Amino acid sequence: MQTYGQVLEHWKKIETLGSAQSILYWDMETYMPEGSTPTRQAHLTLISGLIHQWTNDPKFKEAVLSQKIKASNEIEKRNLELWTKSILVSSAVDEKFVAKFSKISTECNVKWRAAKKDSNFKSIEPLFKELVSLCRENLEKIKNLPDLKSRYANKSLYGVAFDQFEPGLDITEMEKLLTNLCKGTKDRLPQFIEKAQKNKKDIQIDPKLINKEFCKDLMGKFAFDFTKGRLDESTHPFCGGTTGDVRLTTRLNPTDAVEDLFSTLHELGHALYEQGLPEKTAYEPAGKACSMGVHESQSRFLENFIGRSRAFSNYLAQKLNVDAEALYSRLNPIKLDYIRVDSDEVTYNFHILLRFEMERDLMEGKLEVKDLPEKWNARFQELTGLKVTKDSLGCLQDTHWYSGSFGYFPSYSLGNMFAAELFVDFQKAHPDWSEKVSQGHFEFVRNFMADRVYPLAAHYDSPETMQKIIGRKVSEQTLLQYFDKKFG
Numbered sequence: 001m002q003t004y005g006q007v008l009e010h011w012k013k014i015e016t017l018g019s020a021q022s023i024l025y026w027d028m029e030t031y032m033p034e035g036s037t038p039t040r041q042a043h044l045t046l047i048s049g050l051i052h053q054w055t056n057d058p059k060f061k062e063a064v065l066s067q068k069i070k071a072s073n074e075i076e077k078r079n080l081e082l083w084t085k086s087i088l089v090s091s092a093v094d095e096k097f098v099a100k101f102s103k104i105s106t107e108c109n110v111k112w113r114a115a116k117k118d119s120n121f122k123s124i125e126p127l128f129k130e131l132v133s134l135c136r137e138n139l140e141k142i143k144n145l146p147d148l149k150s151r152y153a154n155k156s157l158y159g160v161a162f163d164q165f166e167p168g169l170d171i172t173e174m175e176k177l178l179t180n181l182c183k184g185t186k187d188r189l190p191q192f193i194e195k196a197q198k199n200k201k202d203i204q205i206d207p208k209l210i211n212k213e214f215c216k217d218l219m220g221k222f223a224f225d226f227t228k229g230r231l232d233e234s235t236h237p238f239c240g241g242t243t244g245d246v247r248l249t250t251r252l253n254p255t256d257a258v259e260d261l262f263s264t265l266h267e268l269g270h271a272l273y274e275q276g277l278p279e280k281t282a283y284e285p286a287g288k289a290c291s292m293g294v295h296e297s298q299s300r301f302l303e304n305f306i307g308r309s310r311a312f313s314n315y316l317a318q319k320l321n322v323d324a325e326a327l328y329s330r331l332n333p334i335k336l337d338y339i340r341v342d343s344d345e346v347t348y349n350f351h352i353l354l355r356f357e358m359e360r361d362l363m364e365g366k367l368e369v370k371d372l373p374e375k376w377n378a379r380f381q382e383l384t385g386l387k388v389t390k391d392s393l394g395c396l397q398d399t400h401w402y403s404g405s406f407g408y409f410p411s412y413s414l415g416n417m418f419a420a421e422l423f424v425d426f427q428k429a430h431p432d433w434s435e436k437v438s439q440g441h442f443e444f445v446r447n448f449m450a451d452r453v454y455p456l457a458a459h460y461d462s463p464e465t466m467q468k469i470i471g472r473k474v475s476e477q478t479l480l481q482y483f484d485k486k487f488g
């Protein structure tokens with residue numbers, strides 16, 4: 001490989017295989033028969049091995065790392081920078097490690113489902129312990145890479161993990177934002193709860209009205225492109241697939257249809273971002289989503305800032321033939337809950353603080369896997385006053401850790417904070433936004449993001465991207481002010 005063009009061609013091969021891999025993951029979560037797990041494990045093991053092999057192709061690595069390849073514009077320069085980082089990070093472990101990691105994490109994920117169902121942490125403990133130790137080994141190796149010393153030498157193992165999801169944002173900065181946010185929230189909470197209780201009204205919603213067709217219709221109103229994406233069902237809603245083929249899933253629970261609608265809105269925010277990334281650079285590292293925090297800002301914006309607004313309640317109330325005030329209070333309860341994904345937009349960040357502390361201590365070897373349930377329950381009670389009586393309501397509720405993903409959780413709260421910043425600018429750009437939303441016009445919401453957020457893709461690291469979009473630094477105060485205005 002001698003030229004930039006040859007390097008790019010090679011990378012496109014890796015990206016193409018990666019997108020096939022994500023469709024296989026989507027299938028595993030939606031339609032794959034249970035008995036096919038070993039077959040699928042074989043697919044995924046082979047694919048992740050191949051991706052690792054191609055990423056580590058000596059010719060590709062040499063071409064990128066030699067710095068002999070000349071970039072002819074800023075995007076090419078950024079691609080070379082991102083390739084360099086990803087080559088170095090992935091070279092930290094060998095193929096044998098990658099295959100082992102893929103096998104253990106797939107197995108652990110499958111076992112986690114049963115463990116969660118039976119609320120039995122013990123049943124997954126040995127396998128999970130092995131997975132945690134593999135993750136730590138991986139981080140240790142990345143941290144000690146000579147060529148990444150300037151980036152990671154002063155970071156904790158957890159800081160290294162966080163950088164894989166939120167490149168460029170220091171973990172101590174994130175910790176400050178998150179703890180200040182939770183402190184500010186805690187002070188305000190009694191007042192918010194009291195007001196929400198006072199405004200609570202009974203409401204009956206016909207769950208039959210909110211079905212898959214309803215969700216699809218809403219997606220269409222936000223200009224989701226159904227020729228390059230689809231909606232299906234899964235236990236844990238997610239947005240997968242790839243820019244040219246976005247696979248969105250939702251839960252369709254007949255007893256709580258309203259929540260399904262909001263999980264669809266959430267995933268739709270992710271999906272629109274993926275669909276809106278510049279097509280020209282879809283297979284290039286600089287053309288990807290910037291970070292998990294920016295991704296999450298997109299989903300939170302739709303779910304909470306638009307979806308749980310008074311204006312959206314007005315729109316939805318007409319559709320569902322219910323009282324708009326009652327619907328608004330139904331969509332905006334403030335109450336402490338065991339389950340992260342069921343919690344309201346205010347107390348949600350407590351759940352993140354808890355996970356942040358637990359995963360930080362697991363990765364830094366300060367918390368042993370066997371002590372996780374006890375530590376989780378104690379800290380949860382401290383934060384919320386609620387006593388966890390079974391692990392399915394506690395440390396078994398989320399899939400992330402059991403698939404080997406650590407360092408992701410803080411991005412959820414960062415996304416909330418960045419969404420609040422975007423909302424300030426959105427209101428300035430569209431002073432009539434609530435009339436439009438009340439009338440069921442949503443395309444302009446997507447267009448606002450298409451204007452400000454999507455085109456930047458991963459041209460810069462996360463803090464720089466956010467700064468460029470809003471022209472200031474993200475502050476937890478903006479989200480707290482939004483809480484005050486809405487719930488105070």
Ligand SMILES: [Zn+2]
Nearest residue numbers: 266270296299
């Ligand atoms: Zn999300």
